[in-house]
Amino acid sequence: MIVLSKTKIKIDYSICGDGNKIDPRECAICMKVCEPALFLLHQSLEKFENDNQYDPQIWRITPLYPSLCTHCMKCVEGCPEKVITVTW
Numbered sequence: 001m002i003v004l005s006k007t008k009i010k011i012d013y014s015i016c017g018d019g020n021k022i023d024p025r026e027c028a029i030c031m032k033v034c035e036p037a038l039f040l041l042h043q044s045l046e047k048f049e050n051d052n053q054y055d056p057q058i059w060r061i062t063p064l065y066p067s068l069c070t071h072c073m074k075c076v077e078g079c080p081e082k083v084i085t086v087t088w
């Protein structure tokens with residue numbers, strides 16, 4: 001029987017990334033503490049209020065491969081803004 005992971009990892013982009021309060025390139029604690037390394041730092045392609053959705057200075061972190069998550073909660077505990085939630 002195949003058991004599919006139900007792990008969901010979310011980041012509040014209204015605070016971290018997308019040109020908001022925290023620039024993830026300057027923090028990136030979640031990326032450093034995650035042993036399976038499932039976070040990806042990349043330029044954001046979201047549409048912004050200034051219509052400059054391709055601004056090369058706008059970045060975000062996306063959690064990939066949630067099935068690799070060990071539920072260690074190091075990212076949740078280490079995030080200075082408490083914007084990460086991990087549920088399963």
Ligand code: SF4
Nearest residue numbers: 034069070072073075
């Ligand atoms: S809970 Fe642990 S394994 Fe899962 S994303 Fe966070 S740091 Fe990585």
Ligand code: SF4
Nearest residue numbers: 016027028029030079
């Ligand atoms: S640890 Fe939190 S504030 Fe820092 S980059 Fe990751 S999600 Fe953003």
